[in-house]
Amino acid sequence: MDYILVAFMGLMVGGIMNALADSLPVQRQINTPSCRTCGAPRPLRAWLGVGGLLTRARSCPYCGTPRGLRAPVLEVVTIFGTLWIFVYQPSLDRFMSSLLVSAIFLLIAVIDLEHRLILHVVSLPAGAVIGLLGVLSPTPGPLRTLAGGAVGFVAVLGLFLLGEAFAKAVSRLRGRALEEVAFGFGDVNLAALIGLAVGWPGVVAALLVGMLAAGLFSLIYLITMLARKRYTAFVPIPYGPFLIFGALLVYF
Ligand SMILES: [Zn+2]
Incomplete structure (x- = not known):
């Protein structure tokens, strides 16, 4: 049960990182999941990359820009990363702080790779x-x-x-x-x-x-x-x- 909860938490972290990596370099502000090209809000089923992949909502319904694989890949990485931290870090406060620090660095790495910024x-x-x-x-x-x-x-x-x-x-x-x-x-x-x-x-x-x-x-x-x-x-x-x-x- 613990592991399922932690994996779900990792998925949420991945979803948030994706939304931030989509909106921050373009709009310089935090936004709900939106298209990187036209800024249109994503439909709810495509808020998560894996959700978009499974429901075939793989491109923006407004401008048609395909989303690419970064979102689902990042979510898989955060799911396994969060599970790994959970197993590795003994106490709850160490788990939470390690997760937060890793998520921040992961976001910076993704934005730097995509925008050199x-x-x-x-x-x-x-x-x-x-x-x-x-x-x-x-x-x-x-x-x-x-x-x-x-x-x-x-x-x-x-x-x-x-x-x-x-x-x-x-x-x-x-x-x-x-x-x-x-x-x-x-x-x-x-x-x-x-x-x-x-x-x-x-x-x-x-x-x-x-x-x-x-x-x-x-x-x-x-x-x-x-x-x-x-x-x-x-x-x-x-x-x-x-x-x-x-x-x-x-x-x-
Ligand atoms: Zn769009």
Whole structure:
């Protein structure tokens, strides 16, 4: 019985994450489930991605834009993720806070993958929630939580400024502007969130793992492209999901 309840909870979390990932990047506000293209409200049976899939309501009834598979896939991920946290975390307050933190990071990863954006409208409330959870819990506790957030922010801010300087130097050499920089300011905010979630000194490991994973992925991607003779310099990859991977690894 417990497991069914927890799985249902995971499904609801997935549904909410989908609605937020659809509305926040476009409308910058929270909305009931609506089409990402035209903003029309979804019919009730398509509020959940799996519901839409099962009732064949797979595209928007107003503009016809197909919904794609992100919604049902994300719901399956949150169902199993929530069950996993439930089994893994012994106490109710640890379960609730882990679920909340994971859901926030999952939302940021989805929006970053789809839009290459880490929105302030997500980062700021996320910082307040994650910071408060860390400050109130015995581990990491107030001091380590705030230190972690500060270290994450400053470390990636340094990389961000380095990247800006590098981009300026390259564009001067080439005589035109370099459009993509390695880290965006959204990543700086994300690093602060990661620091708040895992605290000091976990933030160091989390960011290192994230950057290593991103570097490894870039390397494999580069080799594949070289092998296919399709190499172009400075292909932008979203760092957010990799940083979040490192964060969740250290967090759990
Ligand atoms: Zn539509």
